[in-house]
Amino acid sequence: MSFSDFIVYVDESGDHGLRNINREYPVFVLAFCICAKDAYQQTVVPAVQQLKLDFWGHDAVVLHSHEIRKSRGDFAILFDADVRARFIERLNGVMETADFTLIAAVIDKQRLVDRYAMPNDPYEIALGFCMERLQMFLAERGQVDRTTHLLIECRGRAEDDKLELEFRRIRDGDNRVGRMENLSIRFVDKKHNSPGLQLADLVAHPIGRHVIAPEQPNRAYEIVERKFRRNAGGGIDGYGLKVFPRP
Template sequence: MPPFSDYIVYVDESGDHSLVSINQQNPVFVLSFCIFEKAAYYEVVVPAVQKLKFEFWGHDCAVLHSHEIRKARGDFNILLNANTRASFIDRLNGVIGALPMTIIAAAIDKQRHVKRYSDPMNPYEIALKFCMERLQRWLQDQSQADHLTHVIVERRGDAEDQKLELEFRRVADGRNQVGRMPNLDIRFMTKKHNSTGLQIADLTAHPIARHVIKSNQPNRAYDLIEPKFRRGPAGQVAGYGLKVFP
């Protein structure tokens, strides 16, 4: 077994990957890979998020979830109070903006995808391959490609998880534009584990989707994470940190 890398990756999605019934208001599927240096993760990232939770709930049981935050549901019913909501969003933005991480994401425009291809592939599988290719190139740049890097994904159900793991293994075995990736391993985690990394990945995926759908609209959450995208030699995000397809 190769030595462990200095990095860990947390993954979440926004939107669904169904091509049968496409939501006209949200026709984009996004997969977001959030990469953390392990030392920074346990020394800086986790304490910052835990501190936020203790400030607003007095405990750290609340699981940050972008949909529930927007709808003020569950633990986030405290956000029905306008002053509390403004204070929470300001603090959350401050935490997210300061987090040391690198983002690699892929966005699949399902409407264009269906129109362009007679037999369109599953958006999740396409996005996964794009993100894994860019992650591997990023790890090569960090001289970490010969070290084992874990990719942590939220558990969704046995059938879906098995299908995702099979596709992950296929890509890692060489079905990609980079080559074999024996250094990447997938792990599944449930919400009950209250993973800080998975919660941050969730908070990045939705703003990316909104940016792709309506890039001309103000998007404060996207503006906060935009500097964290992997970049090309000339500083470009498109194709390097964010792949939009087709």
């Protein structure tokens, strides 16, 4: 099987445990950033690299949304309000111009345990939703006869092995669209400093925040929202964004 024209970067926000649910962030978010390989190579990677060179003088920094919000590690430079304002403006610009399609699933963990006596793992639920919609996206573009790689950051051997088993279960037919033998998973160490994985990290948290408090101003989500996969009428609900369980 030849390779498809797309590559998928996967990241999450929040933990997928159902014990001791964080009342401030009671959701688990899984985000798939689908990049056309030519656009990724020609525009996304250079834009991310240039941002790092301009603010740190090198490109070894790994963009991480939690560290950016907390001004930790390399992002201690953001304690300077002027630097922070300039950095956020540039980062928003990179996200706005980045050419990718977004598919995401948000699992409301509190609603899940309230509604189901024996709920499944939120990661497994979200992965199934996202893989199904990814396969539909690829089918629409005539790519299902080619291998599409999903890149996921390593989290630890036991967790990675568990996730790979779940991925294979869904891929091999335990889903609503049939077998997805064209999908392949690969775990990537953070030291590889993948711009695509950093892109996925940056989109996941704003999605969760929007679902928790849609009435609150959320500039990052406004940018992200434009990237979602949409139906013929332009809607994203259940198409590019799946929230489960529903209220």
